[in-house]
Amino acid sequence: MRLDELRQLSTLLTDATAPADVFMSLRDRSLRGDAQALGLANELRRLQALANPERFMGNPPAQDLAREIQSRLLEWHAGALAAVESPAVEAAVEEPSTWRQEAPAVDDQPRGDRAGAGFAVTAGAHRYQLEGRRIAGDIAAVHRGRCVEGPRAGLEVAAKVALDRADNGLMLAEIQTLQRLHAAEGAQRRQLPELLDLFQSGERAGLIMTWCGGLDGVLLRERFPGGVPPEHVIWIGRRLLSVAGFAHKHGVVHANIEPAHVIVRPEDHHVSLVDWCWSVTEPAHTRQGFRAYNPDYSAPEVKEKKSPLPAADLYSIGRCLLFLLGGDLASGEMPAQVDDRLQRFVRYLTRTSPLQRAQDAWDMFVELERVRASIYGPHRFQEFVV
Numbered sequence: 060m061r062l063d064e065l066r067q068l069s070t071l072l073t074d075a076t077a078p079a080d081v082f083m084s085l086r087d088r089s090l091r092g093d094a095q096a097l098g099l100a101n102e103l104r105r106l107q108a109l110a111n112p113e114r115f116m117g118n119p120p121a122q123d124l125a126r127e128i129q130s131r132l133l134e135w136h137a138g139a140l141a142a143v144e145s146p147a148v149e150a151a152v153e154e155p156s157t158w159r160q161e162a163p164a165v166d167d168q169p170r171g172d173r174a175g176a177g178f179a180v181t182a183g184a185h186r187y188q189l190e191g192r193r194i195a196g197d198i199a200a201v202h203r204g205r206c207v208e209g210p211r212a213g214l215e216v217a218a219k220v221a222l223d224r225a226d227n228g229l230m231l232a233e234i235q236t237l238q239r240l241h242a243a244e245g246a247q248r249r250q251l252p253e254l255l256d257l258f259q260s261g262e263r264a265g266l267i268m269t270w271c272g273g274l275d276g277v278l279l280r281e282r283f284p285g286g287v288p289p290e291h292v293i294w295i296g297r298r299l300l301s302v303a304g305f306a307h308k309h310g311v312v313h314a315n316i317e318p319a320h321v322i323v324r325p326e327d328h329h330v331s332l333v334d335w336c337w338s339v340t341e342p343a344h345t346r347q348g349f350r351a352y353n354p355d356y357s358a359p360e361v362k363e364k365k366s367p368l369p370a371a372d373l374y375s376i377g378r379c380l381l382f383l384l385g386g387d388l389a390s391g392e393m394p395a396q397v398d399d400r401l402q403r404f405v406r407y408l409t410r411t412s413p414l415q416r417a418q419d420a421w422d423m424f425v426e427l428e429r430v431r432a433s434i435y436g437p438h439r440f441q442e443f444v445v
Contacts, residue, residue, distance in 0.1 A: 062121055068110060069124060072131045078139035081106075081132075085139055096140070100183060103136045113235065116344045130227040130264075137259035177204075180218060180267065182256035185209035187267055189218045196319075197351075198226040198336065203270060215270040216255065224262040229350070233336035234266065236311055247305035250298065250331050271331040274445065276318025276379060282445050286385020289397050291443050293431045295323055296380050297424055298330035303376060304420030307369040310341040314349055314367060316375035317356040318382055325443040342367040355388050359411050370413040373420060377408025398434050 072081060079085040084098030110128040115121035180187045189204035202218040221230050237254045256267040279287060287295075299321060306313060313320075315337035322331040337351040349361045349371070358374035378388065384405070386393040391409065393402050404427060410416035417423045432438070 062115070062118070065110060065115070065121060065124060065128070068106070069128055072128060072135065075135065078135055078142055081135045082139045085142055099136065099139050103132060106132055111235070112345075113239075113340070116341060119346045122345060122347075126228050126231060129231045130224070133227055133259055133264050134224065134262050137262060140259065178202075179207075180256075180258050180265070182258050182267060183209075185211055185256060185267075187216055187218065187256075189216075195222075196334070198222055198229050211255065215272070217252065217268050217270045218265060219268060220260050220265040221263040227262075227264040229336040230264040230266060232338060232350075233334075236335040236338045236340065237268075239340065240306060240309060240311060243305075243309045245305045247302045250302040250305075250329070251335075252331070252333055271322045271333055273322040273324035273329065273331065276321040276323065276383060279323050279445065280318065280383055280385075283385070286394055286397075287383045289384060289401055290431075290435055290441055292380055292383045293401070293427060294328055295321070295330055295383065296376065297427050297431075298328075299332065299376050299379070300373075300420045300424040300427065302330070302332045303369070303372045304424060306338075307372070307420055311335075312339045312342065312367045312369055313337070313372050313375075314339050314361075315351045315353065315357070316372055316379060317353055318379050321379060325445045328440075328443065339367045355382075358413065360413050365413075368413055368418075369420065370416055370418050373408050373417045373423060374410075374413075376420075377405050377417075380405050381409065400430050400433055404430050 075081050082099055082102050084095055084102055087095070087098065107129060110125045110132070112122040112125040112129075115125055176191045178189055178191065180189065185206055186208035187204050188207045189202040191202070193200040193202045195201075199219045199221050202220070204216050204218060206212050206214045206216055219230070219233075221227055234254060234257070237251065240251055241248055241253060252268040252271055254266060254268055258265040258267065274282070286292075299316070303313065303316070313332065313335060315334065316332065320332060320334040322333060324330070337349075339345075339347045339349065342348075343366075347367070348364060349357075349367055351357070352361050353375075354362075356375045356378045358371040360368070361371060381391065381393065382388060384393050384397050384401075386397075386405075391406070393405065404423075408417050408423065
């Protein structure tokens, strides 16, 4: 799509007074019910593809305009769904009034589970039943559920719903990042949530993704008051370095790694890295900057608003390891039972200067295995009892 065409699409959305001005499917009287909903979905995908920000790498203003268009398309699509006559489509997100009232009120408990009535989402051929209880984050609420109809019936899923329409752009960033990474080859894709469907809840964007089961790093640390046993922290760290290395190879910096975004499944030592809405893609070409700063886990260059580098992710991984080991985030000190060799490794990841700290996740993946072998000897599967 040329820049002038992008501007024309922006003008179309700005001048539109009704969903039918954007989506021709609403004007086609031969379409009714599910057929009309399918037509709307196809139009939305086509327009989203035309305004894909990755088409305008190297032109930051055009990329910003494309992201704005993506957000407005979602808003107009929500209005289009409300205009469809089919009850199954009008209730694309069937949420009881108790859930609607509760959803925005999450600031007092940013990570707390909350209970409420469940709701359903219909997306294409699939219908998902979600729990009212949810985990509330900074920009979205995550609901656990299951596909109850369609080819994916029985699959456990997560529904991620923006808390405010202003957050739709970050949800779009997560969509694009997950699509980019899952289009690549690599075993590390199993460590990422997979995007299944999109939907709207009013003016807010929603994603259906595969559920990543396990304990997040915060809950895991709570199970071990003195710190997670170092031998287990090592394999958690190696798996984090592996998925970060995979992302870096394909031009993506996660840019907000913290314990809450690290999901550990103790029984088989699986580790997932979630919440990619803050990610940065090809920063040297897109000129994207960091989008979030976490004083406990973000690298110093994030606060200084310097250009994103993979080394920032390595710093965050080091801070996560420090936290899991029972270390002091303020001083950087670790418990005496943590072997000096592992302590030196963590300190190398968390050096203040990005030029003096570790640069390559895969190099650190190999080095951490060397550290493990020097401390514990030949590799063996150690049961992780939580």
